[in-house]
Amino acid sequence: MNTTAAELSKVPQLANGFRFQWEPAQDSHVILYPEGMKVLSGSAAEIMQLCDGTRSIEKIVAALEEKFPEAELQQDVLDFFAGAAQEGWINV
Amino acid sequence: MSEPSAPLWLLAELTYKCPLQCPYCSNPVDFAKSSGVELDTDQWIRVLREGRELGAAQLGLSGGEPIVRKDLELIVAEAHKLGYYTNLITSGIGMSTDRVASLKQAGLDHIQVSFQASSSELNNWIAGTDSFEHKIEMAKAVKANGFPMVLCFVTHRENIEQVDDILQLATRLDADYVELATTQYYGWAFLNRDVLMPTREQLTKAEAAVNRFRDEKINDAMKIFYVIPDYYEDRPKPCMSGWGSLFMLVTPDGTALPCHSARQLPGIEFPNVKDMSMGEIWKRSDAFNKFRGFDWMQEPCRSCSEKEKDFGGCRCQAYMLTGNAAATDPVCDKSPDRHIVDAAIEKSAVTTSAAKPMVFRNAKNSKILNDRLGPGSR
Ligand code: SF4
Numbered sequence: 142m143n144t145t146a147a148e149l150s151k152v153p154q155l156a157n158g159f160r161f162q163w164e165p166a167q168d169s170h171v172i173l174y175p176e177g178m179k180v181l182s183g184s185a186a187e188i189m190q191l192c193d194g195t196r197s198i199e200k201i202v203a204a205l206e207e208k209f210p211e212a213e214l215q216q217d218v219l220d221f222f223a224g225a226a227q228e229g230w231i232n233v
Numbered sequence: 234m235s236e237p238s239a240p241l242w243l244l245a246e247l248t249y250k251c252p253l254q255c256p257y258c259s260n261p262v263d264f265a266k267s268s269g270v271e272l273d274t275d276q277w278i279r280v281l282r283e284g285r286e287l288g289a290a291q292l293g294l295s296g297g298e299p300i301v302r303k304d305l306e307l308i309v310a311e312a313h314k315l316g317y318y319t320n321l322i323t324s325g326i327g328m329s330t331d332r333v334a335s336l337k338q339a340g341l342d343h344i345q346v347s348f349q350a351s352s353s354e355l356n357n358w359i360a361g362t363d364s365f366e367h368k369i370e371m372a373k374a375v376k377a378n379g380f381p382m383v384l385c386f387v388t389h390r391e392n393i394e395q396v397d398d399i400l401q402l403a404t405r406l407d408a409d410y411v412e413l414a415t416t417q418y419y420g421w422a423f424l425n426r427d428v429l430m431p432t433r434e435q436l437t438k439a440e441a442a443v444n445r446f447r448d449e450k451i452n453d454a455m456k457i458f459y460v461i462p463d464y465y466e467d468r469p470k471p472c473m474s475g476w477g478s479l480f481m482l483v484t485p486d487g488t489a490l491p492c493h494s495a496r497q498l499p500g501i502e503f504p505n506v507k508d509m510s511m512g513e514i515w516k517r518s519d520a521f522n523k524f525r526g527f528d529w530m531q532e533p534c535r536s537c538s539e540k541e542k543d544f545g546g547c548r549c550q551a552y553m554l555t556g557n558a559a560a561t562d563p564v565c566d567k568s569p570d571r572h573i574v575d576a577a578i579e580k581s582a583v584t585t586s587a588a589k590p591m592v593f594r595n596a597k598n599s600k601i602l603n604d605r606l607g608p609g610s611r
């Protein structure tokens with residue numbers, strides 16, 4: 142398996158203590174964690190709505206591409222999860 | 234004026250009761266004067282509901298020691314239902330393994346356990362009680378129940394040289410975050426400032442210890458928040474990200490405040506949640522509008538290019554040090570009052586705790602101080 146394939150087969154999950162939810166006052170989805178909040182962009186929220194601890198990154202990409210057929214999303218989704226893992230709120 | 238932003242952070246001080254006696258406690262020095270009447274469960278639940286409607290997302294449950302409240306689980310359960318991220322800020326004393334579990338069940342998201350030091354002896358002296366072993370037990374119970382855990386160490390002259398040990402202890406207890414918060418001089422800490430303030434040398438060493446720990450990647454999984462003391466800075470902290478901007482605190486008796494120590498500011502009547510809705514308080518009350526925005530500022534802040542960065546610093550610090558709550562925070566080196574801060578640093582350097590014993594936070598001392606200060610002295 143090459144590295145991209147290995148990455149795609151991983152199943153990302155919110156790290157312990159982090160919560161993803163819709164905040165009406167922010168008009169956005171957010172990540173809540175001890176004493177803090179991160180407001181997500183629209184595209185980040187689309188990805189996170191599919192991140193449920195059972196879907197692999199590959200499945201998430203497929204589901205997104207079904208919803209947004211004109212887009213080429215694989216790299217963006219991989220980068221998103223790599224960034225979130227780096228920041229510590231996603232385990233992959 | 235445009236509508237204010239949402240109070241993202243709601244801090245509920247459920248009670249002033251606390252079995253500990255930390256000499257840097259941020260509770261008002263005259264807490265014993267308050268009648269001891271606390272909001273009941275239903276009143277707190279109404280506060281939470283209205284706060285949530287205003288857009289509050291983070292809820293801190295603190296005190297005193299919040300675990301003293303028998304209805305804590307009920308309050309947590311309601312907060313959870315409302316969609317808050319709930320943070321319990323506790324000393325661990327009065328807590329039991331059973332209650333950690335029942336709080337988990339109620340939907341509590343996170344627990345912050347405070348320690349007074351990394352050694353039992355010093356911890357117990359500062360806390361004024363034999364509490365260290367129990368804290369260790371409770372920290373373990375917090376982790377065993379799957380909570381993310383913050384360990385908070387308020388640092389000062391007496392414990393700041395323990396930074397290495399503190400980070401080791403936090404690692405052993407598997408803390409997710411450790412907060413090294415240099416004492417801020419409000420409440421009891423202001424009273425004890427001369428004997429709490431670390432020296433510059435101590436701070437430099439502490440910072441080096443933190444950096445070493447980070448650089449050597451001794452425990453990468455643990456995040457360290459290192460809060461430096463503003464007296465040694467030349468710019469003030471952006472206190473509360475601005476008055477009435479993100480933060481709202483409700484005291485045990487229902488008084489709503491824009492920060493921990495605002496109640497001491499003269500000429501401001503702080504509203505009570507028993508008389509007004511949270512929305513009215515946040516949006517319309519004179520108290521919350523008093524230092525909102527920039528119109529209240531005096532020089533040098535008024536025409537300063539940095540005012541959107543630090544909001545002129547802390548109103549309480551300005552008041553406590555200069556007597557004028559609208560003055561530039563004297564920590565700022567552009568303030569004509571900076572010499573007051575420098576004098577405080579110098580005075581602390583020559584004051585030993587033998588010459589000026591630490592005043593511990595307890596009801597007895599609070600009553601004495603209240604009598605000495607006299608009525609209307611806040
Ligand atoms: S700072 Fe110490 S005395 Fe004050 S409430 Fe917290 S544990 Fe109690």
Ligand code: SF4
Nearest residue numbers: 534537539540545565
């Ligand atoms: S003068 Fe006021 S606004 Fe300017 S840096 Fe100092 S405190 Fe901040």
